[in-house]
Amino acid sequence: MRFFKLPNTYWSDRRSRLIAKTGPQGHLVDLYLNSCSMGNYIGIFYLNRDQACLDLSMAESDLMDYVQKFIDLGIVKYDEENEIIWILDAAQHMGQMLAADKRAIGVRADYACVSKNSPLRKEFYIKYAKALTLPNEELGSDETTGTESSFNKAMVREARLRFDGALEMLMALRSDNRQQFSVNADEHVLADAVGIWKEKGHAEATRLILAAMLSNDLDLRVAMGRKPMASTPMRDI
Structure with missing residues (x-):
């Protein structure tokens, strides 16, 4: 909270x-x-x-x-x-944050959830990268070493936990709405969620799943680029 x-x-x-x-x-x-x-x-x-x-x-x-x-x-x-x-x-x-500050993991996880397509992400990075010890956007994950590498790994773990939590919530909502969302399609939805993660990463996948839940798109049709369907009982993909 x-x-x-x-x-x-x-x-x-x-x-x-x-x-x-x-x-x-x-x-x-x-x-x-x-x-x-x-x-x-x-x-x-x-x-x-x-x-x-x-x-x-x-x-x-x-x-x-x-x-x-x-x-x-x-x-x-x-x-x-x-x-x-x-x-x-x-x-x-938040002031000037040290690399060892425990808040850094949460800050980086929040930053990772910002769409990489947004120009505001770059503006935010330019302004706060040093103060909030944000990861170097120009380095790949294999190019970082020492403390920087450990914090990157912690950020990835945090992003994975958020993704897993969002996915668990999605499946719970499907279970609560069985008149609309078929249990037979759950396996396909899980596969689609993993596909989104592999293509876009944990942070963006989490954002898309949360947006889908807010719009009641519990079969991830919009997130997968498919045309939304009219609401019908026991929906299958």
């Missing part, structure tokens, strides 16, 4: 006054972005807009209007193509 710290100056500082001018739900959207289940400690993550609108009881056009206002204020950056949002000051509270 991730905890979001709200300073007692939140409602009175300059940032809050600027947010108040964005509209009556500006603070609600800001607090949501900082505390939602999709987020993380470093403040750059995949924002599932459907889930956000459901959580906030807000139309997508209204949500994105606030996001654009936050962009104009310099509070966030948003990559619409990859649906990655970056809360610009979220990682600053």
Whole structure:
């Protein structure tokens, strides 16, 4: 479980006054972005807009209007193509991190979940690579040595654990919805999940599986690039 710290100056500082001018739900959207289940400690993550609108009881056009206002204020950056949002000051509270800091494993796991296709990932890396001891993006896994190598291995283990957890949750949801998702197709879904992992890596595979669960695509049709099917009883692939 991730905890979001709200300073007692939140409602009175300059940032809050600027947010108040964005509209009556500006603070609600800001607090949501900082505390939602999709987020993380470093403040750059995949924002599932459907889930956000459901959580906030807000139309997508209204949500994105606030996001654009936050962009104009310099509070966030948003990559619409990859649906990655970056809360610009979220990682600053972590300060300068030492390589031996236990938080480094979690930070690297969160960073690994950011789509490599997003230009915001590179911007974040340039700004925080040294402070957060992020792995060298220009080196392959076999080129690192010593402490760097041990932390890379720990990051891979953490990413694998997240992937395994997401996959276990996916299969549990299928089991809870047997009227819609056939047990006979479970084996194929597991094979597809492994295929996504082998093609895209643990972090991206985890992101795709989580997105599939949020959209009730429990047979991973969209994640596998297949056309979504209409909801029918006992769905087989």
